[in-house]
Amino acid sequence: MKLYDWQIAPNPRRVRMFLAEKDITVDTVQVAGPKDMDLSAWFLEMNPRRRVPLLVLDDDTQIGEAMAICRYFEARHPQPPLFGRDAAEIAQVEMWEREADNNCLQAGGESVRNSHPAFADRALPGYPEATPQITELAERGRMRYYRFLALAEERLAAVDYLAGAFFSVADVTAFCAIDFWRKFRLPITADYPRLERWYARVASRSSTAA
Amino acid sequence: MKLYDWQIAPNPRRVRMFLAEKDITVDTVQVAGPKDMDLSAWFLEMNPRRRVPLLVLDDDTQIGEAMAICRYFEARHPQPPLFGRDAAEIAQVEMWEREADNNCLQAGGESVRNSHPAFADRALPGYPEATPQITELAERGRMRYYRFLALAEERLAAVDYLAGAFFSVADVTAFCAIDFWRKFRLPITADYPRLERWYARVASRSSTAA
Numbered sequence: 001m002k003l004y005d006w007q008i009a010p011n012p013r014r015v016r017m018f019l020a021e022k023d024i025t026v027d028t029v030q031v032a033g034p035k036d037m038d039l040s041a042w043f044l045e046m047n048p049r050r051r052v053p054l055l056v057l058d059d060d061t062q063i064g065e066a067m068a069i070c071r072y073f074e075a076r077h078p079q080p081p082l083f084g085r086d087a088a089e090i091a092q093v094e095m096w097e098r099e100a101d102n103n104c105l106q107a108g109g110e111s112v113r114n115s116h117p118a119f120a121d122r123a124l125p126g127y128p129e130a131t132p133q134i135t136e137l138a139e140r141g142r143m144r145y146y147r148f149l150a151l152a153e154e155r156l157a158a159v160d161y162l163a164g165a166f167f168s169v170a171d172v173t174a175f176c177a178i179d180f181w182r183k184f185r186l187p188i189t190a191d192y193p194r195l196e197r198w199y200a201r202v203a204s205r206s207s208t209a210a
Numbered sequence: 211m212k213l214y215d216w217q218i219a220p221n222p223r224r225v226r227m228f229l230a231e232k233d234i235t236v237d238t239v240q241v242a243g244p245k246d247m248d249l250s251a252w253f254l255e256m257n258p259r260r261r262v263p264l265l266v267l268d269d270d271t272q273i274g275e276a277m278a279i280c281r282y283f284e285a286r287h288p289q290p291p292l293f294g295r296d297a298a299e300i301a302q303v304e305m306w307e308r309e310a311d312n313n314c315l316q317a318g319g320e321s322v323r324n325s326h327p328a329f330a331d332r333a334l335p336g337y338p339e340a341t342p343q344i345t346e347l348a349e350r351g352r353m354r355y356y357r358f359l360a361l362a363e364e365r366l367a368a369v370d371y372l373a374g375a376f377f378s379v380a381d382v383t384a385f386c387a388i389d390f391w392r393k394f395r396l397p398i399t400a401d402y403p404r405l406e407r408w409y410a411r412v413a414s415r416s417s418t419a420a
Contacts, residue, residue, distance in 0.1 A: 048361075061298065068305035075297035087285035088271065094278035106312075124350070127357070136344045140334070147337070151258075 003028045003069070004043060004054040010105065010180035012053035013210070014066040014172050020207035021172075022077050026055075037118060050126045067097065070169055082169050089164060096155075096162040096170035103148040104174050108181035111141030116184065142186065149178075149192050156194035160201065167202070175202045213238045213279070214253060214264040220315065220390035222263035223420070224276040224382050230417035231382075232287050236265075247328060260336045277307065280379055292379050299374060306365075306372040306380035313358040314384050318391035321351030326394065352396065359388075359402050366404040370411065377412070385412045 003026045005012045019026060031043040031052055044050050047062065055063040055072065063069050074083050084090035113119040115138035124131040152174065155162060162170040178199060182188060188196050202208065213236045215222045229236060241253040241262055254260050257272065265273040265282065273279050284293050294300035323329040325348035334341040362384065365372060372380040388409060392398060398406050412418065 048364075055301075057298070061302075063301045063305055065305045065308045067308065068301045071304045072297045072301035075300050087282050088267070090285050091265075091273045091278045091282035092271075094281045095273055095275045098275045098277065102316075124354070131350070132346075134344060134346045134350070136342075137347075140341070140344070143337075144334070154258075 001026065001058055002056050004031050004047070004052055004056070005029065006031050006039065006052045008034050009052060010176045011051075011066055013176045013180075014169075015053045015055075015069050016210035017172050017176065017207045018070045018082060018169065019073065020210035021080065021082060021167075021205075022073060024073055024077055038122070044128075050128065066173075067101070067169065070172075082167070082172070084163065084166075084168065089166070092163040093168045093170050097168070097173050099148065099151070100162065100170055100174040100177065103144050103151075104181075105177035107141045107144035107148065108177055108184070108186050109141070111138050111145060111186065112181065112184045114138045114141065145181065145186055148174075149188065149195055152198070153192045153195050156198050161198070167205075171198075171202055175199070175208070179203075179208075211236060211268055212266050214241050214257070214262055214266070215239065216241050216249065216262045218244050219262060220386045221261070221276055223386045223390075224379075225263045225265075225279050226420035227382050227386065227417045228280045228292060228379065229283065230420040231290065231292060231377075231415075232283060234283060234287055248332070254338075260338065276383075277311070277379065280382075292377070292382070294373065294376075294378065299376070302373040303378045303380050307378070307383050309358065309361070310372065310380055310384040310387065313354050313361075314391075315387035317351045317354035317358065318387055318394070318396050319351070321348050321355060321396065322391065322394045324348045324351065355391065355396055358384075359398065359405055362408070363402045363405050366408050371408070377415075381408075381412055385409070385418070389413075389418075 003015065005016065005028050007030060032038065032040050047054050049064045051064060053066055053069055055069045063072055071083065084093040113123045114133045114135065119133065121130040121132055123133045152162060159165055161167050162174060178188065188199060213225065215226065215238050217240060242248065242250045249262065257264050259274045261274060263276055263279055265279045273282055281293065294303040323333045324343045324345065329343065331340040331342055333343045362372060369375055371377050372384060388398060398409060
């Protein structure tokens with residue numbers, strides 16, 4: 001199997017971090033260089049969904065979506081569990097991972113892609129035609145992003161990690177998102193002291209080097 | 211435990227359909243009437259995420275997000291499996307459910323909520339403050355929606371259901387979305403004959419009455 005990755009992007013980083021937590025090594029191909037602004041033509045041609053990460057199995061099955069790839073490996077290498085161990089944990093992980101995906105990773109992207117000049121006419125990832133920026137989304141995405149940070153701040157009063165007392169893929173998604181978007185004028189401000197401590201806690205894991 | 215539901219909305223319908231497939235009965239509360247335009251005040255107060263569906267366990271744990279609720283029940287009642295049985299199936303279900311959630315259920319909602327007069331100042335679900343409509347999103351959401359239909363149409367050339375030869379939550383999400391948004395000027399057109407057959411196939415399941 002082969003993992004198609006783009007070192008600079010936050011979405012595939014989730015998979016790299018997940019694999020590092022599991023100590024799994026996968027043959028990996030970079031789909032573009034670190035200074036490129038778009039995916040390579042050969043990758044766009046082989047993958048109609050036009051997005052990274054992508055896992056291609058030996059029978060040529062394509063698995064897109066970071067969480068689909070992570071679940072594939074979780075099923076084959078259950079230890080350590082990163083999607084929860086029983087019904088209650090599984091539900092908390094799913095809820096918080098979806099929340100982080102929609103309202104942190106995607107919301108940050110919505111804000112940045114609809115305002116940063118580097119994304120002019122590429123406001124949506126994965127589309128071959130021009131997708132013009134919509135100015136109002138810069139603010140709406142930012143509002144959703146900080147609403148997520150506030151929700152996480154409240155949550156972290158009770159527990160050390162988003163899904164509970166244990167580290168999970170919900171933390172992977174939120175960390176990769178926050179660590180990326182903070183470089184694009186979406187910092188963790190002083191209003192989120194618990195989130196800042198959570199960030200430091202996650203950042204200290206060796207998997208964040210992946 | 212209690213399931214908080216709103217009979218008219220597509221998102222909680224996913225959970226009802228999932229439970230019907232499993233033949234599970236849960237004590238259910240309607241959070242608003244079928245003619246209401248918004249969730250009841252008592253529900254918004256008890257649920258800071260301000261969205262349905264919501265499952266509240268006997269220890270008061272709140273589980274939001276339709277797929278988190280479904281996974282909770284899948285863990286407790288594995289038969290029939292609706293999230294896949296092995297690593298390859300699990301990955302396909304996750305990939306197609308996420309695709310359907312983002313680019314069919316949410317994209318249709320983005321188009322309709324940013325154009326229909328009923329959603330003036332409520333373009334985003336789950337926010338207490340006014341969220342004004344952004345006119346350009348009506349078209350962008352529609353574009354994403356039909357891109358999903360085209361992707362599904364292509365997929366259904368090879369298999370009977372979105373994740374493969376078996377019915378899964380990916381079909382539940384896509385069906386509940388398409389069945390709802392088709393009433394809001396987002397029909398399955400003649401360009402999608404396989405999708406129309408898939409729709410009839412899913413519609414014939416007794417769980418769609420839920």
